[in-house]
Every structure is written in C-alpha cells, then in structure tokens.
Amino acid sequence: MPELKKTRKESMLLNIGPTHPAMHGIVRIIAELDGEEVVDTDVEIGYLHRAFEKHAEQDGYLQVIPYTDRLNYVSPLINNTGYCLAVEKLFGLETTERAKYIRVIMNELSRVTDHLTCVGASAMELGAFTVFLYMIKAREMIYQLIEEVTGARLTISYTRIGGVKADLPPDFASKCREILGECRGVLKEVDQLVTRNRIFVDRLKDIGVISQADAVAYGITGPFLRSTGIDYDVRRAAPYLVYDHFDFEIPVGEHGDNFDRYLVRMDEMEQSMRIVEQALDKIPGGPVLLDTQGNEISAADMVDEAKMGRVTGLCGKSASTDPTLEGSGRGIYEKIESGNKEAMMPPKEMTYSSIEGLMNHFKTVMVGHGIRPPKGEVYFPVEGANGELGFYIVSDGTDRPYRVRVRPPCFVIMAALSKILKGDTLADIVPTFGSVNMIGGELDR
Amino acid sequence: MGNLHDRVKERWPHAVLELHDDRGDETVVLMRDDFTVIMKALKEDPEFDFQMLMDLTAVDGKDLGWKPRFEVVYHLYSLSKNHRLRVKVRVNERDALMPTATTLWAIADWFEREVWDMFGIRFEGHPDLRRILMYDEFVGHPLRKDYPHNKRQPLIGPKN
Numbered sequence: 001m002p003e004l005k006k007t008r009k010e011s012m013l014l015n016i017g018p019t020h021p022a023m024h025g026i027v028r029i030i031a032e033l034d035g036e037e038v039v040d041t042d043v044e045i046g047y048l049h050r051a052f053e054k055h056a057e058q059d060g061y062l063q064v065i066p067y068t069d070r071l072n073y074v075s076p077l078i079n080n081t082g083y084c085l086a087v088e089k090l091f092g093l094e095t096t097e098r099a100k101y102i103r104v105i106m107n108e109l110s111r112v113t114d115h116l117t118c119v120g121a122s123a124m125e126l127g128a129f130t131v132f133l134y135m136i137k138a139r140e141m142i143y144q145l146i147e148e149v150t151g152a153r154l155t156i157s158y159t160r161i162g163g164v165k166a167d168l169p170p171d172f173a174s175k176c177r178e179i180l181g182e183c184r185g186v187l188k189e190v191d192q193l194v195t196r197n198r199i200f201v202d203r204l205k206d207i208g209v210i211s212q213a214d215a216v217a218y219g220i221t222g223p224f225l226r227s228t229g230i231d232y233d234v235r236r237a238a239p240y241l242v243y244d245h246f247d248f249e250i251p252v253g254e255h256g257d258n259f260d261r262y263l264v265r266m267d268e269m270e271q272s273m274r275i276v277e278q279a280l281d282k283i284p285g286g287p288v289l290l291d292t293q294g295n296e297i298s299a300a301d302m303v304d305e306a307k308m309g310r311v312t313g314l315c316g317k318s319a320s321t322d323p324t325l326e327g328s329g330r331g332i333y334e335k336i337e338s339g340n341k342e343a344m345m346p347p348k349e350m351t352y353s354s355i356e357g358l359m360n361h362f363k364t365v366m367v368g369h370g371i372r373p374p375k376g377e378v379y380f381p382v383e384g385a386n387g388e389l390g391f392y393i394v395s396d397g398t399d400r401p402y403r404v405r406v407r408p409p410c411f412v413i414m415a416a417l418s419k420i421l422k423g424d425t426l427a428d429i430v431p432t433f434g435s436v437n438m439i440g441g442e443l444d445r
Numbered sequence: 446m447g448n449l450h451d452r453v454k455e456r457w458p459h460a461v462l463e464l465h466d467d468r469g470d471e472t473v474v475l476m477r478d479d480f481t482v483i484m485k486a487l488k489e490d491p492e493f494d495f496q497m498l499m500d501l502t503a504v505d506g507k508d509l510g511w512k513p514r515f516e517v518v519y520h521l522y523s524l525s526k527n528h529r530l531r532v533k534v535r536v537n538e539r540d541a542l543m544p545t546a547t548t549l550w551a552i553a554d555w556f557e558r559e560v561w562d563m564f565g566i567r568f569e570g571h572p573d574l575r576r577i578l579m580y581d582e583f584v585g586h587p588l589r590k591d592y593p594h595n596k597r598q599p600l601i602g603p604k605n
Contacts, residue, residue, distance in 0.1 A: 046578035053563075054587055054594050089468055216496045216524065219552040230524065237527050376467050379500070379520055379531065392518065394504055402509070407500040407520070415555035444578055 011039055014426070018047050022125050022430045025440030027414070029421075029429065036425045041418045045411075048440035056404035060370035061087055061161060064404060069155045071406060072442040074117050075110035075385045077103075077146070079442075080159040083404075085240060086380035086391035087161045090373035099163040100241045101283040105176075106158065107241075107382075108272040108279075109146060112183065113139045114385030114437070115223075115265045115272075122262070122434030123194060126203050131190050138186040141179045148172070161371065173280045180273045187269060195263075204259035208432030210420050211256060218416040222387025222409055223268060224436070227253035227260040234383035246278045261435045370399025386410045386437055408442045449530055452492070457483055462535075472531040474516075480534055481544045487521060487530070488549050495521035495530065498546065501556035503564045507590040513537040515566055519546070536566060545570040563588035 017028040026047035032040040052071065056064045068083045069076040081103050088095065095103075120135030143153045148169050150156040158165050194200040210220070212228045225232055231250045235243040251267030253260030351361040363369045375397040381390040387409030394403040413436045421429055450464040450471040460479035465472050475483055487493045500520040507514055519532040536543060545568040546553035557568040558577040565586035568574060576583065585592050 046576075046580070049578045051587065051594070054592075058594050092468065214551070217551040219497050219499055219550065232524055377470070377472075378468050379470055379529075381499070388499065390500055390520070392500065392502060392520070396509055403504045405500070405502045405518075411555065412552050415552055419551075 010034075016429065018044075023433070024121060025438050025443065027438060027440070027443075029417075029433075031421070031426065031429065033426060036427070038421050038424055038426060038429065041421050041429075043414055043417050045414060046444050048444040050441075050445065052406065052445040053404055056401055058400070060365065060367070060399050061373065061401055062365060062371065064401065065159065065161075066155065066157045069157055070441050071408070071445065072114070072384060072386070072389075072439045073154055074439060075114040076154060076156050077106045077110040077150075077158060078114075078382060078384050078389060080157065081107055081241075082380065082382040082384070082389050082391050084159040084161050085382060086378055086393050087373060089378045089380050090376060090393060090395050091161070092374075093162055095163045097242075097284050098167075101279050102164050102168060103159065104241050104243065104246075105168075105276050105279045105283075106146070106149065106164075108275045109142050109176075111272045111385045112269050113142050113146075115269050116142075118385075118434070118437040119190070119262060119265050122431060123190075123200070125430050125434055126200060128194055128197075128200060131193055134186050134190055138183045141182060145172075145176060145179055148175075173283075176276065176280060180276060183269075183273065187266065191266065195266075201259060203428075203431055204257065204262060204435075206255070206257050206259075207424055207428045208258040208261075208420050208435060209256055210416065214416065214419065215256065218419075219412045220387065220416060221412075222384065223261055223264045224387060224413050226250065227264045228256035229254055234381050234388055238381065240380075240382060242279075243275075245282065246275045248272075248275050248278075258431050258435045368399065372397060372399050381407070384409050386413070386439070386442075389442075406442070406445060408445065410436060410438050410443050414438060414443060449493075449528055453483075453487075453530070456486075470531055471529070472533065474533045474535065477534050477536065477543065481546075484519075484532070484546060484549055487532075493530075494523045494525050496524055497522040498550035498552055498556070499529075501546070501553060501560065503560045503566055503588075505564060505588065505590045511535075515541060515564060517543055517560065517566060541566045543568050547571055562586065565589065 012033045014031045014033055015028070016031060017023045018026045028044040028047070030042040030044065031038050050070070052067055055067060064083060065080060068079040071079045116135045116139040120132040120139070123135075124132035146156065147153050149172065150158040150165065210224075210228060212230060215225050215228045215230070221232060221234075229252050231252045233250045234240070235248075236250060248271045249267075251264050251271065253264050351357045364371050373395045375395055377392070377394045379390055379392045381388045383389070388407065389409055390407035392403075392405040392407065393401055396402040417433070417436060420432055424432065448466060448471060450466060450473050453473050454461045454464055457475075457479060460476045460483060461473050462476060463474040487495045498519060499522045500518075502518050504516045504518060505514065506516060513535040515536045515538070517534045517536060519534075521530045521532060523529075534543065541564075543557075543566055545557060547557065547568075547570070554572070555577060557571050558573075558575060560566050561568065561571075561574050562576040562579055563586055575581070579587065583598060
C-alpha cells in the first residue's frame, strides 16, 4: 500500500469578539482552527470588570445591595437574596416567615426569567426567532409582575438585610397564577416548536459535551452540572429560606451536551413555577404584629402630617408601605422584616415623618454609623440560575464589609469552555456558548 | 467521628495552626508547607472526598494588621458527603507564594489567575499565570488594601 502523503497541517487563528452579535456579553474567544475544527481556544474575560468587590469594601453593608443587582442582571433577585442571607448569617439573624416566602417566590420567578432569556437567546442564534420572541413575551409578563412588587424591572434592590423592601401587592397571587399559566402555554409552544425539530436537535445533540468528572473538576454547578447527571442543587443539598417546605424535582440530564442543558432548563422552569404556586398557597398572611395593631397609618398621610408639623399624633404609629413609596397602604412593615433595629433599615416614610425614624435611618445609613455585624467570616451559597452563587463576607466589626467575595457561577463554566469547545466545529461555538448563559456582570464583577 | 475540622486536626496535628466553626462554617488554617499533601488527601481520601473546589480567593489583612498579611481561602465541597470545609493558608507579603492546586482541581487554574491578578499572590507550578480580569499593562493589584479605590490608570490602546 502506498504511503499516504501527509497533509500539511496549518492552523488558522480566528478572533471572535469581544463584541460579536452572538456573544451575550463582552468576551473574546481566540479560536485556533484546523479547517472547521476547533483545535484550541483561548477565552479572554474581564471586559466588564467594574470592581464590585473593591466598591463593596468602600460603603456600608446596606449600600452593597444595589451593586448586587448588577451582578447577574437577568436574575437580580437571587443576587440580592444571596447577599442579604450572607449578611444575616453574620448577624445571626432570622427574617420573618412571610419575608422568607416572598423571597422564595421572587427567586423562583427570577430563575424562570433567567432560563427564558438563556433558552430564547440560544434558540434565536440557531434561527428559531419565533422561540425568542415567545420567550421574551413570557419574560416581559414576569418582569411586569416583578415591577409591581419591587418598583423596578432590573435594578430592583428588593431585599433588605432582615427582610424585603415592601410587601406583595394585594392582588399578587391571582395575577401571578395567571401569568404562570400563560408562561406554561409559551413553554408548551416552544417545546412543540423546537424539542423535536430536526434542525434544532442536530445542532445541539452531542455538541459541547462535558463529562461528569470534568464538570466536577471545574467546580461547575447548576443546570450545567445537572445536565451531566449529577443532581446537585443547593436548594436541596443545603436548604435555605423555606425551600424544604416545597415539593419539587431536580431535573437531570444524561449526556452533558447542549441538548440536555436545554431540556434541563426547560424542566427547571416548570419546577420553579411549581414552587411559586406552592408558596402562594402556603404563604402566611398572618395577623399584623400585636404591638402595632391598629397603629398603622398610610405612609403618604404620615409624611403629609409630618410636613405640617403635626407630629404628636404620629407617635407610636408605623407606616404602611408599598414599593412605589406612594403609601397606598399595603400591609405593614413588621410582617416582612425582622425587628432587629441593629440591622434593618426603617421604612423611608418613617424617616420623613418621625424623629425616631430619622434617627434610626441615620444610625443605619450614615457613614461612620451604619449597621455593624459582629466580627467573623461567612460563606453562604444559594442556587443561582447558573449554579451555586456564593457570598463570602469578612467582617471586622465596623460598618463596612472588610471583604466581599462573590463566587460567580458562570466564571467556572467559562473556565471550562475551552475544554468543551475543543474538537467541535466552528459553528458549534455559538450554541455551546449560548448554553453557558454567560452573564458579563457576574463573570467579571 | 467528630467534626470535620477536628478530624483534620487529629490527622495532621502539626499542620493545623488554627480551627473554628464560627457560624457553622468549619474552618482550618493550614501551614503552607503541608498544604499540597493535605489538600491531596482531602480530595482523594474517601473520608473527606472533597471533589469540588467551590471557591478560591484571598483576603488582604493589611488594615487589620495581620501578620502574615494575606490569607488565601479555599472553599471545598463534597458531593457525596454533602459537607463543606474552608481551608485557609497565610502568606507573607514579601514571600507571596502559594503552591498551585491546579493539579488537583482544574478550576484552580482560573481562580488562581484571579487571585494573582487581584492580590499579587503567585502560585508556584501554575501552567499559565496571567492576569484575568485586568489587562496586561495594568500596574498593581487592585484588591490589595493599599491600592486606592478611586485610582485611575491610563487606558491602553492597541499595541503598535
């Protein structure tokens, strides 16, 4: 047999990004190609570095909360909750039962929006534009719901240390159920459109495969790890808030490829919606705390009275708040925040209308006062939409956190990306990268 | 049996400098010389079985007057046992060097690059210790306490 002439191997370097239509954030992938095959890649990150950890050291504990919105800006509520839970652990503080349920509901709604964005955007990149539009429609409905509760769509800063900013609006449960029903409709439609669609499946199946061992070595968590068949979920492994009160399943995949990740995310949305529904059924409405019963007053009235100087009548009264601070009377504050004065911020209306409220506000917010957790260090993991989101906080006993560290779930997946892409073709970079669900804010901090 | 950190202490009494389980987070402080051996055992011994390195970061203790100045913090997690351990190693400013953990956990690669980038702690044996979040021309290590938080550096244009 004649010896085959060895073909000359010449690789080509292709630069993808930092700004590229298929990149969900700013990231640069330098791919070394042999024909269409990816031989090696270098993933360069850091384009969205905003010094979150450094900034967090400059201000008080409460002032970090808005920064956490900007970490994973697709599911900011989970970041809020994670940070507040970590600080509460420092304080050794427990929030009220109702606040826990509210947090769970908002967390799960956030998870749904995150997965909707991820699946929708990756489907769009494969040509399924309809899916993208449907999913963004569903996400929009949830965003509106979130807006009604928190007053904002994205930069919500909803949780407070010790609780949440405001109670749920009165018709929340029915609205939420209605929207979940519509979401289910969208998911069903999407499922019918793409799950058995030849083009979609061929582009995802057996592409971007990662083995169980590799996923574990890279510290990958969340849907990405579960797609390989490991059922690790922080909500189950170390239940926080009230996750142990609910009945939900942890969907797992088998092959660790893009298609399994798609399926896991689709199933997780259903599970999240189940949790929300159970939480809506179980949420303790409960009587208002005894010592404030009958003493609540509409926040707007309170502020007006105070402006007129009629403060004697306000003594001992508490404001009922709502997210827009218009004071239309939406349940009272004590239900949703712990009573620990050292940690919690008083309602803004109290600040405007009574001297005690003003003093309390001053003591929690102003530089040099602020809330002061005892010395120590804590690590608190929560299940973010992309995996384990951990906050490691070191306190030196002053009003500023000494060190705040975020364990970003998509950072570890991006670290493994180079390995995952190796051996696939150039066109596979886009769907694989889409399934990572890279969020620049969280990746680069 | 006993607690996790107690077991680590029992097994390597000379290498564990300090231990606590403040707020339920079990923590051991190890000597740097024994670090690699103990981490390997923590990963591979079925008693501990820490297959996952969840997080790796550092804390600069300059403002608190720590001596040695830095603490490198590892958060380990075991999938099979569902337990966590925090391992800390203290390093000096002048001798800011740690043995790498990349041989044990693949993810240590990027985490160690980040710690080098942010704190200037080098990792001996790391295959490719480059900056990760900052650009190559950046001067200094921003998460050190003596790096002013509002300091600006010139933006670097493309080379040549």
